[in-house]
Amino acid sequence: MLRILWDSYSIWWADLMILKHLWQRFLITSLMSPVLYLLAFGFGLGRGIRVGEVNYLEFVIPGLIALTAMNTSFNGAGMKLNVDRLFYKAFDEILMAPVSPVSVVLGKSLIGVLRGLISSLAFLAIGLAFSPLRISFLFILSLLLSCFAFAFVGVLAALLAQSHQDMSTFSRVVLMPMAFLGGTFFSLEHLPGWLRVTIYLMPLLHSNRCLRAEALGQTFPWISFLVLIAFGLVFFLACLFALRRMST
Amino acid sequence: MEAHRSIAATPFIKDPRGMILIENLTKVYGAIKAVDSLSLKVEPGEIFGFLGPNGAGKTTTIRILTTLTKPTSGRAWINGFEVTRQPYEVKKQFGVVQQHLSLDRELTVWEIMELHGRLHHIKSGERRRRIEELLEYVELCEHARRKVRDLSGGMKRKLMIARALLHRPRLLLLDEPTIGLDAETRRRIWQLIRRLNSEGTTIFLTTHYIEEAEALCHRVGIIHQGKLIALGQPLELRLRLGEFAVEVLFDGQVHYHYFQSREEAKAYVRNLPSEIKAIVVRESNLEDVFVELTGRKVEDAENLVG
Numbered sequence: 001m002l003r004i005l006w007d008s009y010s011i012w013w014a015d016l017m018i019l020k021h022l023w024q025r026f027l028i029t030s031l032m033s034p035v036l037y038l039l040a041f042g043f044g045l046g047r048g049i050r051v052g053e054v055n056y057l058e059f060v061i062p063g064l065i066a067l068t069a070m071n072t073s074f075n076g077a078g079m080k081l082n083v084d085r086l087f088y089k090a091f092d093e094i095l096m097a098p099v100s101p102v103s104v105v106l107g108k109s110l111i112g113v114l115r116g117l118i119s120s121l122a123f124l125a126i127g128l129a130f131s132p133l134r135i136s137f138l139f140i141l142s143l144l145l146s147c148f149a150f151a152f153v154g155v156l157a158a159l160l161a162q163s164h165q166d167m168s169t170f171s172r173v174v175l176m177p178m179a180f181l182g183g184t185f186f187s188l189e190h191l192p193g194w195l196r197v198t199i200y201l202m203p204l205l206h207s208n209r210c211l212r213a214e215a216l217g218q219t220f221p222w223i224s225f226l227v228l229i230a231f232g233l234v235f236f237l238a239c240l241f242a243l244r245r246m247s248t
Numbered sequence: 249m250e251a252h253r254s255i256a257a258t259p260f261i262k263d264p265r266g267m268i269l270i271e272n273l274t275k276v277y278g279a280i281k282a283v284d285s286l287s288l289k290v291e292p293g294e295i296f297g298f299l300g301p302n303g304a305g306k307t308t309t310i311r312i313l314t315t316l317t318k319p320t321s322g323r324a325w326i327n328g329f330e331v332t333r334q335p336y337e338v339k340k341q342f343g344v345v346q347q348h349l350s351l352d353r354e355l356t357v358w359e360i361m362e363l364h365g366r367l368h369h370i371k372s373g374e375r376r377r378r379i380e381e382l383l384e385y386v387e388l389c390e391h392a393r394r395k396v397r398d399l400s401g402g403m404k405r406k407l408m409i410a411r412a413l414l415h416r417p418r419l420l421l422l423d424e425p426t427i428g429l430d431a432e433t434r435r436r437i438w439q440l441i442r443r444l445n446s447e448g449t450t451i452f453l454t455t456h457y458i459e460e461a462e463a464l465c466h467r468v469g470i471i472h473q474g475k476l477i478a479l480g481q482p483l484e485l486r487l488r489l490g491e492f493a494v495e496v497l498f499d500g501q502v503h504y505h506y507f508q509s510r511e512e513a514k515a516y517v518r519n520l521p522s523e524i525k526a527i528v529v530r531e532s533n534l535e536d537v538f539v540e541l542t543g544r545k546v547e548d549a550e551n552l553v554g
Contacts, residue, residue: 010366018354021395089350093411096314097367098339 004106007099011107012114015080019111030076030119034068035126041185042130051187054216061127062215063184066146066207069120073147074175077112078154082167085158095246105155105239112151117144133215138225142210145228149203152235159242183208203231263328267292267419267450268313273322275308275474282308284474285322290452290467292418295445297465298454299534305474306454307347310423313452314344327418340368343412347423347454349404353397357388357407360396361414368415382410386440402433409440413449420444422453426460438464458535470538477541485537493536497526504539506532 019026038061046056085091094104120143127133157170181195182204188196199205206224213220268290275283283305290296298306311317313324315335323330329337351360358379365375383389386406396404405425412420425441426434441464445451455461461468462482470478470485478485490506492513497503507513513529520527 007367010363013366014352014355014359014363017356017359018352021354084352088353089346089348090352092316092346092350093352093364094367095316096339096344097364098336098369099367100336 004100004103007097007103008107008110011094011099011103012110015108015111016114018080019115026115027119027122030068030072030115031122031126033071034064034119034123037064037067038126038130058131058133058216059187059212060185061131061133062212063208065120065124065127065143065215066204066211067179067182067184068123069116069143069146069207070150070175070178070204072119073112073116073150074154074157074171075112076115076154077109077151078158078167080111081108081155081158082161082164086161086164101240101243104243105152105236108155108158109148109151109236109239112154113144113147116147116151120147134217136214138220139211139214142207142214142225142228145225145232146203146207146211149207149228149232149235152232152239153203156235156239156242159239159246178202178204203228206231263325265325265328266290267294267327268296268452269325270309270313271323273309273312273324274320275305275312275317276320281474283312283319286471286474286476288469288476288479290450292450293445293448294467295441295451295453295465297461297468298452298471299456299458299461299468299538300454300471301456304471306471307423308474309471310344310346310421310452310454313421314342315339340415341417342419342421343415343417344421345405345408345412345423345425347427349401349408351396351404351408354395356393356395357383357399358392360407361411364411364414370415378414382413385413386410402429405429405433405437406440409437413444417449419450419452422451424454424456426455426457434460458533458538462534468534470534470541472538472542478537482534485534486532489532489537489540491532493528493530493532495526495528495530496520496524498524504536506536506540 042057042060042064046060049056051059081091094108099107124133124135153174157167157174161167161170181199182202183199184204188199188205191199206221206228209221209224210228212218266289268288270286270288273283273286274281286305286309298309300306308317312319313326313331315331315338318332323332325331326338327341329341331338352363355363361379361383362375365379370378380389383392386409388403388407388410391399391403396407399407409422409425420441422441426437429437438460441451441453451464453460453464465482467480468478468482468485469476480488487508490508492507492510494505494507494513494516495502496505505513505516507516510529517527517529
């Protein structure tokens, strides 16, 4: 067990070194879209709109944190892995090392988790300037869980992709609908039943519900919390499966 | 002065299955048999060369030996450990230098080595010593802080060799170790390979350069379309054909004839009809062996598979 964690750290370590070399670029690119969303939807569109008890800005900021966590964790874990695997073949180095598949999946996900955390917390700091959010232990835990779940999705996509094109297709077909429909920008109350059911199958919705409830001091949706854990586990196992399939 | 320290492998217990044992190995991709019922044994201490055109199945064989690809059928062992069943043990036995530059371009030279050392569970003090030693060995010491993306092709290749040696593997697998390198760098890498071998590392290399196989290898296996078509010492393979070759231009085509001695070759040339002018008498080489066995030159065969 300790060996597995240590090996994961070794794999993570290399990605940490790269992050150290390139951290400025990383921070700017990952903060770009949430800040734009905030300006466009929060200030441009949302002023004066109220969602239930709260004004729109307060509503949308926790959602944008979840969205940032999703995008950055996915890209942080998946994009480089995909290029390393298919183009530079640098991933072979990890595959040929005497480490367990669990370490490989965990190690390659951790950089996504870290990057997701850094950029969503950085955005949170910006958000706090505009809206009083309640940051609790459960808030941080839900954020961490979301980062893990979406980092696993990133690793999974990178392991399954046959080309770089596949990565962006995956991103458009899976992540983009979640970004727009997954409860970041609006509440699901007024949606038709069938659409609401579909959205309940999206992991991002559950990140949104957990983060928003904690940030706004509402009742914590434990079901969504458990669903998020379940998603994370399923994605993790899928990564292991994809890794095993790769060597055939 | 301190005695010359060995950079190579630790001593090992000899396994009756040799360093590499391959039995009836077959790998099928769709309709193509990349490797076709290959059987082979490489003994500890050898430099064994796998010679053949691109697409002959050399890289697939290396991928199977390094656990990256699963064979369709057949089995393989490295130092007694079975490749598909004991991948964890197998991974500790070999170091590999792949044909493509499988390096993370964003890492520095030192970080590439450091990562490998960590993945192979080398303790930190020993790791630092060993990295310094190996970077010196391949003359990359002054470049330790440079990123891989800023290195020349030869430096990257040497870094890959240094990395492959870090955990003191008993077997070094080299897939086209000098491809795309200039003549001087190639010779330096040959020297490095010879030195490693003299210090006890078994070498298994693939190449499509005839002169590389002749210059380096104790034994050579010639592979063509996934099949092993010849196996033996380079000289032995040449002698089977004839030590001397006569090239005759006739009807606009070059014809080859082989003889066991220079005298026989000369006698043949003397008796040729006087209208045949273009004649070359030379020592035979592995290229001739390949041509005789396949009816093609190594480079031509390469063009056929693209």
